Amino acid sequence: MSIITSIFNHNFQPTELTLKTKNKSYEFGRRLYTFKNAEQRYWLKYHLADTHSVLEQSFQNELSFYKQFENREISFLLPHHIIHFQEHIIFQDLIEKGEGLLLPDSEDFFADLSAYQEIDEIQQKILSALSALQSFHKLGWGHGDLKTEHFRCFENTCRLIDLEQSFVQESNYQTSLNATPHYMAPELFHGISKTVQSDLYAFGIILYEWLTQSRLTAKTYQDWAVLHCQQLQIQLPDRFKQFLPLLNGLLQKHVTLRVPSADDAIDVLQMT
Structure with a gap:
């Protein structure tokens, strides 16, 4: 079980949630956060819909790459998880729907x-x-x-x-x-x-x-x-x-x- 998927099993309590998005990217709808769960730090990345079409498409392109190879062990990728926000109430204060990318800190x-x-x-x-x-x-x-x-x-x-x-x-x-x-x-x-x-x-x-x-x-x-x-x-x-x-x-x-x-x-x- 990867370091990513295991955090959703039980006692998932993200702490120290911190916005890391650069100002210009924030204005265009990009969101990048760090948080901790237990002793591990993670990165959460997503893009608000209907804000900046080019940046939104770029993020969707990244998600598509991960999805294409989600059933293969790819040595050069970090462990990752694509979050469907409507399924994770813990993030509802940030965003209610759409998808995000979760990666461990490195x-x-x-x-x-x-x-x-x-x-x-x-x-x-x-x-x-x-x-x-x-x-x-x-x-x-x-x-x-x-x-x-x-x-x-x-x-x-x-x-x-x-x-x-x-x-x-x-x-x-x-x-x-x-x-x-x-x-x-x-x-x-x-x-x-x-x-x-x-x-x-x-x-x-x-x-x-x-x-x-x-x-x-x-x-x-x-x-x-x-x-x-x-x-x-x-x-x-x-x-x-x-x-x-x-x-x-x-x-x-x-x-x-x-x-x-x-x-x-x-x-x-x-x-x-």
Whole structure:
């Protein structure tokens, strides 16, 4: 029995309910709460109907992903539960109907780099994250909005969250080209649809910032476009030079030169 479904068996008494939604998202109808039950902390996410059609559709897209694979053991997902609010009176003060997503709290996967003293530990950490992404892609899907905070550590394994922009690979239809400019592959700025390789580019940015303990900055969407399409130059501390071939493969500006899959990225990593 999972950590999620077990909380509904008996004595389910959520405490310390705290709203975590950012102000702008709140105005658009998004709700994100944390609460505790016993000693475990959880996240509750839902969207108010008839408020912001794009955000509402994105949330429904995430729920659809979870529903599609609800009868399979998916190693890269957190334990989860889709709540039908009208069946859970405990949440009636928040919302009376509709669906919400319940997840256990988890830790940042790409935590403080100083906690890892050995290069082998860091390589294994990168391998674990790439393996989660590999498993995602092998389902025939792409994530579509990878960023550092979407990689979580739960029970000592890497998990992926926030699947609102997930997409079916090779599909001729994507609901939108929503992405975070900070992590956007160059081709996305030119209106080309997301692929597994745009996921890999985003992962490259995440990895680069983790290894350098720095953060890319730009003020506007145009500035991000110039940075990713023209200006980005990769340099690593001497200690991490062995990871340059992987980063160079992930962060090629032209998609035809970028590593084609997570499998190939893992191969590059293991050759270092």
